[in-house]
Amino acid sequence: MHWAYLSMAIIAEVAGSAALKYSAGFSKWGFAATSVICFGAALFFLSLALRTVPLGIAYAIWAGTGVVLVSLLGALVFRQALDTAAIAGIGLIVCGVVVVNTLSNSTNH
Numbered sequence: 001m002h003w004a005y006l007s008m009a010i011i012a013e014v015a016g017s018a019a020l021k022y023s024a025g026f027s028k029w030g031f032a033a034t035s036v037i038c039f040g041a042a043l044f045f046l047s048l049a050l051r052t053v054p055l056g057i058a059y060a061i062w063a064g065t066g067v068v069l070v071s072l073l074g075a076l077v078f079r080q081a082l083d084t085a086a087i088a089g090i091g092l093i094v095c096g097v098v099v100v101n102t103l104s105n106s107t108n109h
Contacts, residue, residue, distance in 0.1 A: 009043075012038045
């Protein structure tokens with residue numbers, strides 16, 4: 001169940017980031033409130049995952065996956081261009097998450 005909690009935390013974080021962009025600096029209160037609620041939900045679900053997943057591992061997966069998904073969201077929804085260096089950096093993050101999940105014994109529960 002801890003992986004489901006971590007997945008929900010990631011989804012809530014990405015939704016909160018999108019709402020934050022739409023809030024236009026918290027000038028659109030509906031989106032601002034949605035952002036705060038989503039970030040609260042992200043932290044709640046992350047805390048549930050932390051019952052069994054080590055902090056460093058959970059945070060690396062949560063943050064890394066969030067960066068990748070928010071970057072894709074920015075490119076696809078907000079038409080924000082990613083240059084070669086950004087794509088390479090995001091690729092390294094993906095590699096790091098894959099290595100942690102497939103090669104590290106720290107994630108076995």
